[in-house]
Amino acid sequence: KNMFIEQFCRYAKISTPSNPNATTFPSSQCQFEMQDELFRELSQLDSVRLEKTDKCLLYAYYNEQNIQDRLVICTHIDISFDAPNQNIKPQIHTFNGDDIILNGTSIKLDAPLGSTIITSDGTTLLGGDDKAGVSIAVLLLKFLVHHKITNIPSICFVFTPDEEIGHGTDNISMEKLIGGCKNASGLTLDGKRFKQVTCDTFNAWSFSISCSGVTTHAGSAFHAMDCSLSRMVSLISDFQREFKDPSVSKDDEGYVFIKDCQLETKFSRISGLLRSFYGQEIESFKEKIKQLCDLRLPPSYNLEFKFQYPNMREFISAEMEAKYQKICAKHGGCFKKFRGGTDGSFLSMKGLPSPDIWDGAANYHSIQEYVVVEEALEALQVA
Numbered sequence: 001k002n003m004f005i006e007q008f009c010r011y012a013k014i015s016t017p018s019n020p021n022a023t024t025f026p027s028s029q030c031q032f033e034m035q036d037e038l039f040r041e042l043s044q045l046d047s048v049r050l051e052k053t054d055k056c057l058l059y060a061y062y063n064e065q066n067i068q069d070r071l072v073i074c075t076h077i078d079i080s081f082d083a084p085n086q087n088i089k090p091q092i093h094t095f096n097g098d099d100i101i102l103n104g105t106s107i108k109l110d111a112p113l114g115s116t117i118i119t120s121d122g123t124t125l126l127g128g129d130d131k132a133g134v135s136i137a138v139l140l141l142k143f144l145v146h147h148k149i150t151n152i153p154s155i156c157f158v159f160t161p162d163e164e165i166g167h168g169t170d171n172i173s174m175e176k177l178i179g180g181c182k183n184a185s186g187l188t189l190d191g192k193r194f195k196q197v198t199c200d201t202f203n204a205w206s207f208s209i210s211c212s213g214v215t216t217h218a219g220s221a222f223h224a225m226d227c228s229l230s231r232m233v234s235l236i237s238d239f240q241r242e243f244k245d246p247s248v249s250k251d252d253e254g255y256v257f258i259k260d261c262q263l264e265t266k267f268s269r270i271s272g273l274l275r276s277f278y279g280q281e282i283e284s285f286k287e288k289i290k291q292l293c294d295l296r297l298p299p300s301y302n303l304e305f306k307f308q309y310p311n312m313r314e315f316i317s318a319e320m321e322a323k324y325q326k327i328c329a330k331h332g333g334c335f336k337k338f339r340g341g342t343d344g345s346f347l348s349m350k351g352l353p354s355p356d357i358w359d360g361a362a363n364y365h366s367i368q369e370y371v372v373v374e375e376a377l378e379a380l381q382v383a
Contacts, residue, residue, distance in 0.1 A: 018078040026161035069153035070181035075133035076163035116373040126369040128361030133189030186354030188344035195333030204308035210269040232268035315348035
C-alpha cells in the first residue's frame with residue numbers, strides 16, 4: 001500500500017498533458033520526462049528487458065522464456081488537457097464518511113469507511129487517469145521480480161503516450177507486443193472504480209462544421225450581409241433539439257456533444273464528438289447532422305467526420321468475455337459497459353483483444369478527481 005502511494009504521488013507530480021493541437025508525436029515533450037522516470041526505475045529490476053522508442057513508447061518484458069503465451073498490459077502516461085494540470089500536489093486522506101473539501105469545493109465520495117483517498121489540492125486535476133494504472137503496472141512488475149514468479153505467461157508491459165487525444169497506439173509495434181508467442185491476449189489498466197471490467201466501449205467519431213459569411217457595415221446590411229454566426233446558432237439550436245448531449249445521457253445511450261465553437265459574422269465553426277455503443281446509431285447521427293447542415297447552412301459549408309476509436313466488443317470473443325465475467329465474480333466486481341474508450345479499443349482492433357479493468361480512480365479530467373488506494377490494489381491482484 002505504501003509503495004503504491006509513494007509511486008503514484010511521484011508520478012502524479014510529473015505533469016504530462018497531451019496536446020490535441022500538436023502535429024508532433026508525442027504531442028508534448030513533457031511525456032518524455034515520465035518515460036525517462038519509468039525507464040530509470042525499471043532498469044533497476046533484474047530479469048526485466050526494456051525498450052524505449054523516440055515516439056515515447058516504453059516496453060518492459062518479463063519471463064520471456066515462455067514463448068507460447070504472452071500477456072500484454074497497457075497503460076498510458078499522458079493526462080488530460082481538460083482541466084488545470086500543472087504543479088499537481090497530491091493529498092492523502094483517510095475517508096471518515098464526510099465529503100472532502102478542497103479549495104472550497106466539496107468532493108462526494110463513495111468508498112468504504114477507512115479507505116485511503118488521494119486527491120489533488122483542489123486547484124488541478126490529479127492524473128489518476130492513468131497514473132493509477134501506471135502505478136498498478138509498475139507495482140505488479142516489481143512484485144513478480146521480487147518473488148521470482150515464472151510459472152506464468154511472458155508479459156509485455158507497454159506505457160503509451162497521447163492516449164487522451166486518441167493516438168496512444170499510432171506508433172505501437174504489434175510485433176514488439178506479441179513477440180511471436182502463439183497465444184497472446186491483452187489487458188488495459190485504464191478503467192474507473194467499483195471493480196468494473198469491460199469488453200464494451202463506445203464507438204467514437206469527431207465532427208467539424210464550418211461556414212463563411214459576408215460582412216458589411218451594419219447600417220447598410222439589408223440584403224447584403226450574410227451572417228455565418230446566425231446560421232450556425234440556428235444549427236446549434238437544432239442539435240439541442242435533435243440530440244442528447246453528455247449531461248443528459250446515461251447507461252447505453254449515445255450522445256452528440258458540441259465541444260468547441262468559433263462564432264463570427266464572416267466565419268463560424270463548431271466541432272465536437274459523436275459517441276455510441278452501436279455503429280448503426282453513429283451512422284444515424286452522421287446522416288441527421290448532414291440533413292441539418294443542408295437545412296441551416298446554405299449556400300455552402302464544410303462538414304468533416306473523423307474516426308477516433310471502435311467499440312472493442314466487436315473484437316472480443318465470447319470465451320474471453322466469459323473469462324472476465326468469472327474474474328469479476330471472483331473479486332466481487334461488475335461487468336459493464338464503459339462510456340469511453342481506451343488504447344485497448346485500438347489494440348483489440350489490431351488483433352490483440354484487450355479488455356479494460358478498473359484502476360481505482362474516479363471523476364476523471366476534473367479537479368475533483370481522486371483515487372481509492374485499496375481499490376487500486378485489488379486491481380493489482382486481478383492483473
